[in-house]
Amino acid sequence: MIKSLFSIFRDSTNSFTGQESGEKIILLLRKHPFTILVRVGLFGLACLVPIVVGITFLSYFSAHQWLNLFFFVSSVWYLGFWLAIFYSLTIYALNTVAITDRRIIDSDQCGLFNQKISELHNNRIQDVSVHTNGVIETFLRFGDVTVQTAARDKQFVFHQVPNPDRVKDIIMQITASRHSGVR
Amino acid sequence: MTFPLEIIFNVLVALILLAYWGMTFVILYHLTRFGIGVQPKRFAAIFLLGSVVLSVAAIIFFMNIDINLFTLQ
Numbered sequence: 001m002i003k004s005l006f007s008i009f010r011d012s013t014n015s016f017t018g019q020e021s022g023e024k025i026i027l028l029l030r031k032h033p034f035t036i037l038v039r040v041g042l043f044g045l046a047c048l049v050p051i052v053v054g055i056t057f058l059s060y061f062s063a064h065q066w067l068n069l070f071f072f073v074s075s076v077w078y079l080g081f082w083l084a085i086f087y088s089l090t091i092y093a094l095n096t097v098a099i100t101d102r103r104i105i106d107s108d109q110c111g112l113f114n115q116k117i118s119e120l121h122n123n124r125i126q127d128v129s130v131h132t133n134g135v136i137e138t139f140l141r142f143g144d145v146t147v148q149t150a151a152r153d154k155q156f157v158f159h160q161v162p163n164p165d166r167v168k169d170i171i172m173q174i175t176a177s178r179h180s181g182v183r
Numbered sequence: 184m185t186f187p188l189e190i191i192f193n194v195l196v197a198l199i200l201l202a203y204w205g206m207t208f209v210i211l212y213h214l215t216r217f218g219i220g221v222q223p224k225r226f227a228a229i230f231l232l233g234s235v236v237l238s239v240a241a242i243i244f245f246m247n248i249d250i251n252l253f254t255l256q
Contacts, residue, residue, distance in 0.1 A: 008221070008224050009221055009224055009225050009228065010221060011221070012219075012220045012221045012224075014219055014220050015219075016219045017217070025219075028219055028220055030222075064252075065249065065252060066252070068244060068247040068248045068249070069248050069252075071244040071247070072241065072244035072245050072247075072248055074244075075237060075240045075241040075244050076199060076241055078237055079203055079234075079237050079238065079241060082230070082233050082234060082237055083203065083206055083207070083210075086210055086226065086230040087210060089226050089230075090210050090213055090214055090223075090226070093214060093218050093222055093223040093226055094213060094214075094217055094218060094223070096219055098219060112209055112210070112213055
């Protein structure tokens with residue numbers, strides 16, 4: 001019972017809203033973890049503020065019996081800090097590209113109530129290109145994948161995805177099998 | 184003199200916690216309802232656990248505050 005309850009943290013069928021019957025996710029992409037680690041690291045600096053203030057003014061707070069007030073204000077600060085970190089992580093986790101055996105679904109989450117979903121069927125894919133820019137992207141192996149559709153000026157760009165070459169190969173493989181009628 | 188100040192403090196802290204848990208609900212809902220795969224569920228579990236611990240800590244620290252320090256003598 002408990003084992004099956006906790007299984008949602010281990011296995012997932014990767015189901016999503018609007019999934020067609022029999023449709024399978026082949027690849028689920030998010031931005032490279034480095035992109036979110038940078039943001040969380042910046043929040044980490046804000047985490048140090050109460051510690052620095054506490055060390056600096058400890059004797060002053062003790063003398064005025066403000067220590068409990070300081071602890072309370074610090075705990076409220078950390079509540080805000082916790083919320084800000086997980087707001088960023090939520091936006092990161094909901095920004096996905098799902099490559100299924102039928103289509104590509106690009107979900108752009110700009111805020112909690114601001115979402116844009118674009119969809120591209122595999123038989124409309126014309127060309128896939130990869131763009132890796134800079135030292136960090138090269139060493140950590142992430143970059144942008146651009147999918148050109150049959151409509152001339154329509155492009156799908158997946159920003160900062162890990163292993164872009166592998167993503168390109170998989171998309172091309174799916175497209176080729178779709179065009180040749182193989183499922 | 185201390186009675187109204189204590190009420191003001193209590194209401195203020197209750198509003199802060201209410202706003203916090205409102206926002207927490209929205210984030211947890213998004214992670215569990217719209218998240219694909221196991222990662223959003225893990226984030227939701229860690230977030231909920233941390234929120235409970237921090238909220239309890241904030242309430243305990245608030246209860247330890249001596250309101251009389253802020254009253255005009």
